[in-house]
Amino acid sequence: MKSYFSISVCLGTLVARCLAVTVTVSKTASHSVPSTLYGQMFEVHTTAALTAWHPINNAKLVVIADPNPVSNALPNSLQFSVPSGATGQVGFSNEGFWGINVNSSWTYNASFFFRFPTASGFSGALTVGLQTSSGKVLAQTSTQVHGSTTKWTQVNLKLRPTASASDVNNSFFVTIDGAAAAGQTINFALFSLFPPTFKNRPNGMRIDIAETLAEMGPAFFRFPGGNNLFFEDVGMEPIMAVWAGYSLGGTSLAENQLAPYIQQAKDQINFVIGNPAESAPAALRASLGHPEPFQLRFVEVGNEDFFAANTYTYRWNDFVSALQAEFPQIRFIATTDAWDPILSPVPQSYDVHVYQTPTWFFQNAFYYDDFQRNGTTYFEGEYAAISTNANDIFGTPADGRLTFPTMQSASGEAAFMTGLERNSDIVFAASYAPLLQHVNSTQWLLLCPDPGFDLIRLFSLNRGDQYLPSTLPTRGDTLHWSITRSSSSGQTFIKVANAGSSAESITFQLNQFGSVASAGTLQLLTGAETASNTPDAPETIVPKTSTIRTGKSFTYDAPAFSVSVITVTTH
Numbered sequence: 001m002k003s004y005f006s007i008s009v010c011l012g013t014l015v016a017r018c019l020a021v022t023v024t025v026s027k028t029a030s031h032s033v034p035s036t037l038y039g040q041m042f043e044v045h046t047t048a049a050l051t052a053w054h055p056i057n058n059a060k061l062v063v064i065a066d067p068n069p070v071s072n073a074l075p076n077s078l079q080f081s082v083p084s085g086a087t088g089q090v091g092f093s094n095e096g097f098w099g100i101n102v103n104s105s106w107t108y109n110a111s112f113f114f115r116f117p118t119a120s121g122f123s124g125a126l127t128v129g130l131q132t133s134s135g136k137v138l139a140q141t142s143t144q145v146h147g148s149t150t151k152w153t154q155v156n157l158k159l160r161p162t163a164s165a166s167d168v169n170n171s172f173f174v175t176i177d178g179a180a181a182a183g184q185t186i187n188f189a190l191f192s193l194f195p196p197t198f199k200n201r202p203n204g205m206r207i208d209i210a211e212t213l214a215e216m217g218p219a220f221f222r223f224p225g226g227n228n229l230f231f232e233d234v235g236m237e238p239i240m241a242v243w244a245g246y247s248l249g250g251t252s253l254a255e256n257q258l259a260p261y262i263q264q265a266k267d268q269i270n271f272v273i274g275n276p277a278e279s280a281p282a283a284l285r286a287s288l289g290h291p292e293p294f295q296l297r298f299v300e301v302g303n304e305d306f307f308a309a310n311t312y313t314y315r316w317n318d319f320v321s322a323l324q325a326e327f328p329q330i331r332f333i334a335t336t337d338a339w340d341p342i343l344s345p346v347p348q349s350y351d352v353h354v355y356q357t358p359t360w361f362f363q364n365a366f367y368y369d370d371f372q373r374n375g376t377t378y379f380e381g382e383y384a385a386i387s388t389n390a391n392d393i394f395g396t397p398a399d400g401r402l403t404f405p406t407m408q409s410a411s412g413e414a415a416f417m418t419g420l421e422r423n424s425d426i427v428f429a430a431s432y433a434p435l436l437q438h439v440n441s442t443q444w445l446l447l448c449p450d451p452g453f454d455l456i457r458l459f460s461l462n463r464g465d466q467y468l469p470s471t472l473p474t475r476g477d478t479l480h481w482s483i484t485r486s487s488s489s490g491q492t493f494i495k496v497a498n499a500g501s502s503a504e505s506i507t508f509q510l511n512q513f514g515s516v517a518s519a520g521t522l523q524l525l526t527g528a529e530t531a532s533n534t535p536d537a538p539e540t541i542v543p544k545t546s547t548i549r550t551g552k553s554f555t556y557d558a559p560a561f562s563v564s565v566i567t568v569t570t571h
């Protein structure tokens with residue numbers, strides 16, 4: 001550890017650091033910290049039609065384009081036929097998305113639509129349930145169906161498991177007596193199976209995931225790709241992205257093909273904020289039980305359009321001209337780099353994405369300090385340290401790719417985030433990406449917050465409303481800090497990121513305040529450089545809270561690879 005007294009290790013370029021860093025903190029805020037800083041984005045995965053579906057006992061299963069679909073939005077059906085001569089239970093199962101958590105404490109809502117494509121005199125029971133991979137039934141119930149049902153009919157059932165499963169390798173099944181139903185064909189659509197949800201919302205969110213998100217006090221939710229979730233339950237503000245004529249890895253639409261998508265973007269925005277008396281999409285929202293508009297202040301035009309920068313000039317112009325005319329209160333965010341191409345109308349905001357090495361993050365903690373203060377604001381919409389190898393940021397994973405975030409990556413990101421706080425007069429929001437990742441592991445049920453997540457939580461929950469200028473960290477260095485204060489409570493939040501391999505001593509001078517409490521709270525996230533939280537060891541790195549001595553002047557030793565938040569009351 002380098003400390004004020006360990007002069008003996010001070011050689012050459014290390015000398016400056018050996019004199020403990022002294023940070024003098026101003027009492028007067030240079031700018032307010034926006035309430036939207038720090039949120040997250042969510043990624044969604046899809047599977048191909050029959051993936052995860054399995055026939056039981058020689059059932060014939062096929063996905064058809066239904067001539068009479070359950071809805072225009074769901075044109076396909078699962079067509080199930082019982083072979084002639086069948087005996088025993090015949091049907092199909094679905095393995096869930098990486099399994100199904102069968103918990104005997106829970107009641108599951110199962111539902112689906114069915115219809116017989118051709119009327120028949122059949123009458124019998126469909127059995128619906130949950131079973132283990134070895135075929136042990138954990139929950140089941142049944143419903144009577146009649147061959148005369150040629151119109152789509154919804155079935156809603158409760159499944160109450162008699163036992164919990166030992167792992168998630170379970171499936172949902174639907175079967176029918178093969179002998180009685182031999183030769184019958186039934187179409188199915190819109191299957192749904194829900195355990196209890198956060199705040200008991202129908203079609204709601206997984207309780208453990210939503211609670212973990214809520215715990216970090218997220219301010220906003222970025223949802224590229226048109227995913228509409230309810231975030232009111234967690235108190236988040238949406239940042240919407242509309243599709244702007246280019247899909248990642250694809251080609252751009254020609255300018256004369258954009259009109260229907262501009263209309264779609266208007267409808268999407270009206271669905272969220274429109275007046276039900278004036279707009280059909282807003283009336284649809286009201287009919288779904290939410291007549292009041294949601295809050296929507298930011299709309300992003302496209303996502304990562306720097307990949308198609310040459311066509312973004314006309315796409316941005318056409319989308320934003322039309323949308324701004326209808327929604328002048330909304331700030332539209334561009335997704336190319338601020339310097340290329342030059343866009344018209346001039347973007348009010350840009351979404352900046354960065355996937356880099358831990359080293360890049362601490363070396364770029366001053367990234368925004370040199371940006372002009374001219375009204376343009378920035379959204380750090382995706383950032384994460386994903387590899388220790390600079391050649392491995394894009395393309396095939398090579399040496400250095402991090403399987404899980406490490407204390408090294410989290411402390412590098414923390415250094416960068418102190419810069420976001422310092423520049424929060426122009427950086428209005430930041431979201432770590434991806435916030436939620438599916439761990440390919442048999443223990444995926446476990447929600448395993450990683451150091452990056454704990455880091456966001458620390459920054460999000462300990463956010464003042466004023467940024468207090470202080471002695472600046474050194475550009476490119478591993479040691480960074482930022483200081484904010486809550487004007488209502490007087491709590492001052494000192495965040496220290498040490499992305500280096502040695503402990504660092506810092507003296508804070510808070511002399512400008514009339515009074516500074518003699519004790520404060522320290523929340524410390526630290527661990528070995530390569531330490532991670534994994535499903536097998538989810539609590540390797542957890543923030544630890546303790547009381548520390550503070551005062552108008554106090555010295556703090558920031559451990560190697562650490563993120564510290566010191567909270568002290570100042571008046």
Ligand SMILES: *[C@@H]1O[C@H](CO)[C@@H](O)[C@H](O)[C@H]1NC(C)=O
Pocket residue numbers: 101103104105106445
């Ligand atoms: C099962 O449900 C109970 C009650 O909600 C919960 O405490 C427990 O964590 C659940 N178990 C699993 C493996 O999800």
Ligand SMILES: *[C@@H]1O[C@H](CO)[C@@H](O)[C@H](O)[C@H]1NC(C)=O
Pocket residue numbers: 133134169442
């Ligand atoms: C789940 O069960 C299926 C069917 O028995 C088996 O093929 C598969 O290997 C199992 N998967 C795991 C992760 O145990």
Ligand SMILES: *[C@@H]1O[C@H](CO)[C@@H](O)[C@H](O)[C@H]1NC(C)=O
Pocket residue numbers: 109194195196197200201202203204
């Ligand atoms: C399940 O059904 C009950 C009513 O029986 C309802 O209160 C609950 O919200 C439903 N849950 C989901 C996730 O749809």
Ligand SMILES: *[C@@H]1O[C@H](CO)[C@@H](O)[C@H](O)[C@H]1NC(C)=O
Pocket residue numbers: 338339346371372374375376
């Ligand atoms: C503000 O300056 C940046 C360069 O730092 C430039 O890209 C942007 O267009 C400017 N904004 C306005 C409104 O002029």
Ligand SMILES: *[C@@H]1O[C@H](CO)[C@@H](O)[C@H](O)[C@H]1NC(C)=O
Pocket residue numbers: 440
């Ligand atoms: C899980 O991940 C491993 C390693 O990345 C991969 O080899 C394997 O195919 C994955 N399993 C599944 C079922 O996708």
